[in-house]
Amino acid sequence: xxTRTDKIDALAEQTARSDSAGVSxxxxxxxxxxxxPVFLFGAAIVVAFVVLAxxxxxLAQHDPTERMLGDQVSRARDQIPPxxxxxxxxxxxxxxDLLSRLLIGSQQTLMVGVLATLIGFTCGLVLGTLAGAxxxxxxxxxxxxxxxxxxxxxxxxxxxxxALFASPTQFxxxxxxxxxxxxxxxxxxxxxxxxxxxxxxxxxARALGVKQRAIVFRHMLPNSLGPVIVQxxxxxxxxxxxxxxxxxxxxxxxDDRIPEWGAMLGQAQSDIDSHPHLAYWPAACIxxxxxxxxxxxxxxREALDPKSRR
Amino acid sequence: xxxYTIRRLLQLLIVVGVLSLLLFAWLRSLPGGxxxxxxxxxxxxxxxAQLTEELGLxxxxxxxxxxxxxxxxSGDFGVSTGVQPGDPAIEVFLQRLPATLExxxxxxxxxxxxxxxxxxxxxxxxxxxxxxxxxxxxLIGVAVPIFFLAFLLKQVLAVDLGWFPTAGxxxxxxxxxxxxxxxxxxxxLTQEWDAAWxxxxxxxxxxxxxxxxxxxxxxxxxxxxxLDVVDEDYVRTAESKGLTTPVIRRRxxxxxxxxxxxxxxxxxxxxxxxxxxxxxxxxxxxxIGQALAIxxxxxxxxxxxxxxxxxxxxxxxxxxxxxLSYALIDPRIRTRGGGH
Amino acid sequence: xxxLEVRDLSVVFKRKGEEPFAAVDGVSFDVEPGQTVGLVxxxxxxxxxxxLAIMGLLAKRGVEVSGSAKFDGTELxxxxxxxxxxxxxxxxxxxxxxxxSSLNPVISIGLQVTEVLERHRGLSRKEASVQAxxxxxxxxxxxxxxxxxxxxxxxxxxxxxxxLIAIALACRPRLLIADEPTTALDVTIQAQILALxxxxxxxxxxxxxxxxxDLGVVAGLCDEVNVLYGGRVVERAGRHDLFRVPRHPYxxxxxxxxxxxxxxRGERLSPxxxxxxxxxxxxxxxxxxxxCPNAIDTCVEVTPAMEADPVVAGERLxxxxxxxxxxxxxxxxxxx
Numbered sequence: 011x012x013t014r015t016d017k018i019d020a021l022a023e024q025t026a027r028s029d030s031a032g033v034s035x036x037x038x039x040x041x042x043x044x045x046x047p048v049f050l051f052g053a054a055i056v057v058a059f060v061v062l063a064x065x066x067x068x069l070a071q072h073d074p075t076e077r078m079l080g081d082q083v084s085r086a087r088d089q090i091p092p093x094x095x096x097x098x099x100x101x102x103x104x105x106x107d108l109l110s111r112l113l114i115g116s117q118q119t120l121m122v123g124v125l126a127t128l129i130g131f132t133c134g135l136v137l138g139t140l141a142g143a144x145x146x147x148x149x150x151x152x153x154x155x156x157x158x159x160x161x162x163x164x165x166x167x168x169x170x171x172x173a174l175f176a177s178p179t180q181f182x183x184x185x186x187x188x189x190x191x192x193x194x195x196x197x198x199x200x201x202x203x204x205x206x207x208x209x210x211x212x213x214x215a216r217a218l219g220v221k222q223r224a225i226v227f228r229h230m231l232p233n234s235l236g237p238v239i240v241q242x243x244x245x246x247x248x249x250x251x252x253x254x255x256x257x258x259x260x261x262x263x264x265d266d267r268i269p270e271w272g273a274m275l276g277q278a279q280s281d282i283d284s285h286p287h288l289a290y291w292p293a294a295c296i297x298x299x300x301x302x303x304x305x306x307x308x309x310x311r312e313a314l315d316p317k318s319r320r
Numbered sequence: 321x322x323x324y325t326i327r328r329l330l331q332l333l334i335v336v337g338v339l340s341l342l343l344f345a346w347l348r349s350l351p352g353g354x355x356x357x358x359x360x361x362x363x364x365x366x367x368x369a370q371l372t373e374e375l376g377l378x379x380x381x382x383x384x385x386x387x388x389x390x391x392x393x394s395g396d397f398g399v400s401t402g403v404q405p406g407d408p409a410i411e412v413f414l415q416r417l418p419a420t421l422e423x424x425x426x427x428x429x430x431x432x433x434x435x436x437x438x439x440x441x442x443x444x445x446x447x448x449x450x451x452x453x454x455x456x457x458x459l460i461g462v463a464v465p466i467f468f469l470a471f472l473l474k475q476v477l478a479v480d481l482g483w484f485p486t487a488g489x490x491x492x493x494x495x496x497x498x499x500x501x502x503x504x505x506x507x508x509l510t511q512e513w514d515a516a517w518x519x520x521x522x523x524x525x526x527x528x529x530x531x532x533x534x535x536x537x538x539x540x541x542x543x544x545x546x547l548d549v550v551d552e553d554y555v556r557t558a559e560s561k562g563l564t565t566p567v568i569r570r571r572x573x574x575x576x577x578x579x580x581x582x583x584x585x586x587x588x589x590x591x592x593x594x595x596x597x598x599x600x601x602x603x604x605x606x607x608i609g610q611a612l613a614i615x616x617x618x619x620x621x622x623x624x625x626x627x628x629x630x631x632x633x634x635x636x637x638x639x640x641x642x643x644l645s646y647a648l649i650d651p652r653i654r655t656r657g658g659g660h
Numbered sequence: 661x662x663x664l665e666v667r668d669l670s671v672v673f674k675r676k677g678e679e680p681f682a683a684v685d686g687v688s689f690d691v692e693p694g695q696t697v698g699l700v701x702x703x704x705x706x707x708x709x710x711x712l713a714i715m716g717l718l719a720k721r722g723v724e725v726s727g728s729a730k731f732d733g734t735e736l737x738x739x740x741x742x743x744x745x746x747x748x749x750x751x752x753x754x755x756x757x758x759x760x761s762s763l764n765p766v767i768s769i770g771l772q773v774t775e776v777l778e779r780h781r782g783l784s785r786k787e788a789s790v791q792a793x794x795x796x797x798x799x800x801x802x803x804x805x806x807x808x809x810x811x812x813x814x815x816x817x818x819x820x821x822x823x824l825i826a827i828a829l830a831c832r833p834r835l836l837i838a839d840e841p842t843t844a845l846d847v848t849i850q851a852q853i854l855a856l857x858x859x860x861x862x863x864x865x866x867x868x869x870x871x872x873x874d875l876g877v878v879a880g881l882c883d884e885v886n887v888l889y890g891g892r893v894v895e896r897a898g899r900h901d902l903f904r905v906p907r908h909p910y911x912x913x914x915x916x917x918x919x920x921x922x923x924x925r926g927e928r929l930s931p932x933x934x935x936x937x938x939x940x941x942x943x944x945x946x947x948x949x950x951x952c953p954n955a956i957d958t959c960v961e962v963t964p965a966m967e968a969d970p971v972v973a974g975e976r977l978x979x980x981x982x983x984x985x986x987x988x989x990x991x992x993x994x995x996x
Contacts, residue, residue, distance in 0.1 A: 158338050161632040163594035166612065170346065170628060173616055251465045255598055258467050260617045275468065282471060293468045300463035308459060553761040559717055560756075561776040561827065562748035571775070572764050579766075650766055651811040 039313040049309035055302025063116040070110040071096065075267045077105040090285055102274075102288060103281055111269040112291055118270035119250055119299070122184055126249035127242050129188035134195020135238075141196065142203025143226045152196065159193040168252050172261045180263045180270070187252045191245050198241055202234035236314040243307035247300035254296060271295050325644065332636045339632050340392075344385050347621045397626040402618025403611045409622040412611055413630060418501035419489055420600070420607035422519075424592045426527040431534035432585060439542025439581075440574070446547065455543070458536035466595050470529035470602035478525060487604035490519045526603045530595045534588035541584045545577040552576070579650055586642030590635035661733065662690035663867050664714070664835055669727035670891075671709050671718065683709040685891035685942055686727070688966075691835065696861060696868040698882035698899070700875065700914070706891035707871045711837045713737075715754055716744040731835065750780040753828040757840040759820035763812035769796075770808030773827050780831045795826040800856060818849035822856065829860060836861065837869045842877065854880060875914055879903060887911045890947035893966065897976035905972050907983040909954045946981070954982045 043049045062069070072078060082091040082105060091101030099108040141152040159167065172178060172186035206212050207230070215225050250272060256262045257276025266277060271292040278289035379387075391397070397409040404412050442451040478486040490496060490503055496515035499506045504523070507516020549555065550573060558572040596609030604610070608627055615624040647653045671684040684706040691697045699707040712718050714729050714736060729736045731752060736744070756762040764772060773795060774788035783791065789808060796804035799822040812820055821841060828836055838857060842850035858881055861868045870882055878885050878899060885902050887895040887910065895908040906912040913932035933951055941947065945960035952959065958981045966979045972986055 154334070154338070158335055158342070158632075161335055161339065161635050162628060163591040163631065163635065165594035165597060166628060166631065169597070169612075169616055170624075173619075174346065247463060251463075254465050255467060258465075258598065259601070259613055275465065279467075279471075286475065289468065289471070293465065296465060297460070297463050297468075301460060304459050304463050553756060553758060554764040556717060557756060557762045557824070557827075558764070560715060560748055560754040561779065562745045562750055563775060563779055564745065567775065567779070571767060571771075575766055576764065651768075652765060652813050 039310075042313045043309065046309050046313070048305050049313070052302045052305025052307075052309065055298060056306055059116060059299050059302060060120065062113070063120040066113045066116055070113040072107040072110040074106060074111040074114040074269050076107075078107060081105070090281075090288075099287075099291065103277070103285075108288070108291065111274065112271070112295060115269035115271045115274060115292065116295070118180065118268060119272065119296070122180075122187070122253045122270060122272065123246040123250045123303075125184045126188040126191070126253070127245045129185065130191030130245060130249075131195050131238070131242060133188075133192040134197075135199060137192065137196035138199025139203065139226065139231070142200040142207070143222070143230065145207075149200070153200070156193040156196050159189075160197075164190045164248075165252060165255055168256060169259060169261060172256050178261060178263055179265070180268075183253055183256055183261075183263050184249075186256065186261075187249045190252065191249070194245075195238065195241065198237055199234055202237060203230050206230045206233055237311075240307050240311040240314065243303050243310060247303035247307070250296055251300055254292075271299075324647075325640075328640050328643065332633070332640060335636050336629065336633050340389070340629055341385060343625050343628055344388055345381065347625055348381065348384075398622030400620055400623045402620030403614045403623050409626045412623050413608070413626055415501070416606060416608050416611050418503075419605065420593070420596055420609060422502050422504060423523055423526055423530060423596065423600070423605065423607060424589065426523050427530035427592060427595075428534060428585070428589050430527060430531040431538050431588065435535045435538030436542050436581065439539045440546050440577075442539075443543045443546035443550070451543075454539065458539045461532040461536040464532070466529060466532065467598040467602055469532060470526065470599045473525045473529055474602060484525050485518075485522050489522050489606060490515065494518055522605075526599045526605050529599045529602070530592060533595060534585075534592065537584055537588055538581060542577065542581050545580045546573060549573050549577040575649065579646065582646055582649070583642055586638050590638045593631045593634075663693045663695075663732060664691040664869075665728070665730040666690070666710075666714065667728040667730075669710060669713060669729055670725070671706070671713050672724040672726075674722050674724060680724075682891055682941065684713065687886075687888070687891070687893055689886050689893060689896065691867045691869060693834065693867055694861070694865045695884065696858075696870060696882045698870045698872065698878040698885040699888055700872060700878055700885055701888035702873055705888040707888050708839050710888075711754065711839055711869060711871055715748060715752065715837065716741075717754075746780075749776045749828075749833070750831045751833055752835040752837070753831070753833040754837045754839065755821075755824050755828045755841045758844045759817060759824050760812060760844075762824055763820055765812055767811075768808065769810055769812065769815070769823050773808070773823070773830060776827055776830050791830070792826075795830055796823065799823070799826040799829075799860070800852075801826070817845050818852060821845060821849075821853050825853075825856065825860070829864065829866070832864055833866060835867045835869070837871065839871045840873070843872075843874070850877075857881070875903075875918060887914070890942060892942060892947070892979065893977075894948065894979045895977070896966075901972070901976055905986045907969055907972060907976070907978050907986075908980050909952050909982075909984055910948050912984045913953075946979075954980075954984065956982050958982070 078101075082089065082101065090103060091097065091105055093100040097107050097109065099112070102108050102111060137152050137156065141149040162170065168186045168190045171189050172183060175182040203226075212225060212230060220228075253262070253270070254272030254275045257273045258279055259276075262273050262276050263270070266273060274292040275289055275296060278285070278292065282289050395410055397413075400407045400409050400412050438454050442448075442454050445451050474486055478484045485491065494515050496503065496507060496512055496519075497510045499509050503519035504516050507513065507519055554576075555568065555572050558568045563572075593609060593612075596607060597612050598609070599605070600607045600609035601613045608631070611623060612627050614620070615627065667688050669684055669687045670682060672680050672682045674680045687706070687710055689697065689699075699710060701707050709718070713725050714731075716736065716739070718725065725737055727737070731747070736747075739747070763769070770789055770792055773792035774783075774785060777783045777788040777791055778785065781788070792808055793804040796807055801807050801819055801822050807815070807819075807823075812823075815823065821844075825841075841857065842853050845853060854877060857868065857870075860866070868881075870877065872878060882899050885897060885899050886893045887902075887908060889910050895902070895906070895911050897907075902911065903915065906915050910932070917932060942963050945958075945962065946952070946955075946964050949955045949959040962981070964979045964981050966977050969976045969978045969983070971983070
């Protein structure tokens with residue numbers, strides 16, 4: 011006929027196409043995140059932190075374990091090395107280069123956060139999946155155990171577990187901090203699994219005769235991941251802060267050769283009245299990094315929340 | 321409702337029971353254990369063996385546990401070895417409880433009094449300057465290690481500016497009459513106003529430090545909850561009735577928005593003790609938190625056991641109260657099961 | 661003078677980072693006192709937004725309302741918030757689609773009825789609850805005194821909608837807007853609620869704007885019907901005329917897509933292709949053109965105007981270049 015009707019057909023075809031093109035939740039969330047300045051800011055901090063941790067061996071000018079300025083330390087006169095040529099931040103309590111310790115410290119700090127989150131997540135995943143997928147008495151037992159763990163305020167639980175070890179190491183600190191997160195992850199996963207057990211797509215899969223294990227791993231778990239990822243980013247921040255608190259209470263890793271920000275902050279407390287800057291630097295680092303993870307986690311939460319999608 | 325309450329109280333007993341067993345086992349497995357704690361690491365094997373026998377530590381663990389429960393039920397939790405050496409653990413607890421309660425109550429009041437109104441206003445002006453500022457500051461509040469914040473407050477406001485006392489519950493020079501153990505309350509009861517004021521001033525900085533996390537959480541939950549509720553259909557219905565703004569705000573928005581906030585407040589109140597361990601240590605504030613911190617470093621097991629058990633009991637009890645008050649504001653829970 | 665005169669009403673949503681979107685694009689219609697007028701169309705055609713704009717219930721930010729909506733001679737769109745509040749619930753009120761979410765879950769049915777009486781009638785709580793019980797009785801809720809103390813979750817869906825109708829009619833408004841009042845209900849309950857609405861508006865001489873996508877609802881209730889498409893009225897007619905001789909291809913399509921029991925076996929339903937989501941604006945040609953079986957070249961070039969039907973007699977208006985011929989259509993008697 012004419013070009014006009016062609017135009018209509020083209021429009022109609024476009025219509026049909028946009029009908030079938032479903033946009034997945036993740037894609038939609040990502041589209042919102044990409045424009046969210048809060049998320050971008052948080053993500054920038056996190057990326058910078060990870061890059062710093064990876065590159066720190068090359069960035070640090072000095073060996074963080076060597077007491078190269080030890081001769082300037084005087085316990086009696088309460089003196090530590092001031093900022094000087096080659097050591098812009100000066101030295102610490104025993105004369106090690108503070109800047110190098112801060113730089114290298116990012117590695118251990120990142121490790122504390124990541125390992126604690128991984129351990130907490132893995133244990134929580136096992137418990138939560140057992141409880142949510144099997145139900146019945148397994149659910150009851152697991153959830154009572156979780157209730158007992160949750161009845162002790164987070165840090166107190168970490169401290170209690172930390173105290174179990176006669177000689178704390180970096181790993182026992184991580185373990186103590188991670189255990190606090192286990193019941194939280196377990197609850198989160200169980201709740202999300204329970205909600206899904208009765209959802210239409212799981213019922214449909216069950217009606218089609220899909221095996222229980224396949225339903226759990228292919229349908230229920232992937233759909234629970236959103237809140238878990240959100241929680242993980244927040245837990246990363248909390249773990250780093252909690253590790254610092256353990257150190258502050260004297261239950262941290264006593265071996266201070268390899269620097270970690272939390273431990274540095276905790277150990278700075280003994281000299282904090284005379285040399286507060288020894289606390290300020292690691293504290294500032296922790297705050298910025300924790301803020302980065304928190305901003306990222308909160309904006310992720312908002313983006314994944316179906317209610318905020320309007 | 322009554323049956324629900326009884327069932328929840330039973331649950332509380334079970335949690336505390338299980339926890340006491342766990343804590344008991346935990347205590348036995350701690351490095352050194354009670355013998356080393358009492359005698360020190362350098363005691364001879366003979367004296368160690370003797371004390372082990374005397375303390376009944378050679379009995380099977382569940383026998384030891386039952387004996388412990390028996391003593392505990394009569395109020396005997398053993399003697400403090402580190403926090404206040406020689407004092408019965410229960411006395412350490414009772415002496416310090418009012419201090420921490422005073423501090424916690426003030427902290428939670430600060431968190432609620434600022435968090436809820438700010439959360440409401442931020443939600444109503446979503447995306448505005450106030451909203452963004454308060455959201456960011458609440459996130460910073462979570463990111464700052466609480467003991468560092470406490471230190472900063474102390475350093476700037478108490479040490480440098482001298483506006484507040486740096487440590488303790490009351491100035492040593494004040495001769496205050498003790499009635500309840502709550503210093504502020506005591507001052508008011510005995511009309512020793514300067515004592516009450518001094519005790520209150522000592523509370524302010526630690527309470528602010530302690531309030532940061534509950535404030536951030538209460539603020540953000542209120543904000544999110546109000547944002548959810550104002551978009552609800554029933555708020556539109558209320559608008560379509562031509563109701564006045566105060567009625568809509570109070571009866572339709574806030575009443576519904578408060579449901580999740582109440583839970584949050586309960587959880588945060590229960591969790592305050594964790595923050596108190598750090599805050600009280602920084603301000604040398606003689607409460608439960610400080611006792612816990614000292615207890616851990618000096619391995620004062622009887623005191624630790626009692627304090628952790630009590631804090632868990634309080635936490636569970638608060639949650640029970642929260643759930644009950646929830647039923648008061650949410651008829652969907654109140655009338656469940658008893659429906660028509 | 662009509663009770664409600666809507667002229668050239670437009671509602672444009674302006675979101676940050678998105679193209680402005682005209683949900684309602686120059687809608688005009690009248691409602692006479694005591695008359696029942698239907699606004700019909702698929703979801704997204706702008707019918708609900710029209711009603712919210714008249715009620716002043718649209719968000720203030722990001723929404724631009726223009727045109728005019730005169731209620732009893734008073735321009736509603738320029739009233740202050742306060743003046744509008746005085747009228748809402750009193751002069752004009754509204755019943756919403758989902759009765760469960762439209763009732764506040766944490767306060768009693770009683771308070772939700774009495775608060776509107778207290779607000780507009782200045783009654784005391786006691787007087788108001790006596791009236792509230794009468795109202796519940798009138799809308800067919802049994803044991804009204806006990807129901808007043810109950811909460812929304814304790815009522816069935818039909819009872820909740822009855823309660824919402826009682827609330828809307830509490831102050832004897834002159835105009836009631838019912839936005840898909842039966843969509844969320846069971847089929848058996850739908851008929852009851854419609855019968856109740858019809859009876860109440862007749863008894864109280866309330867004018868009713870019935871917003872629906874369901875032509876069955878229109879057939880049973882409305883005196884006059886406005887068919888909306890893409891934010892504009894495309895056809896207006898009395899209900900008998902509309903059902904007997906639908907002229908706009910969209911109206912025709914809506915009617916043809918209703919399954920009929922008396923259709924010959926094996927005859928296929930004829931759905932309208934595409935969906936309203938593929939909205940194209942009215943700026944170039946007819947918005948319905950991409951989905952229209954009758955589209956001709958003019959349809960994509962010239963935007964059709966709302967004009968008196970050139971072929972069929974009667975008071976009816978049409979926005980179409982190439983309407984369905986009256987003869988094209990077999991007589992349909994779904995009315996009776």
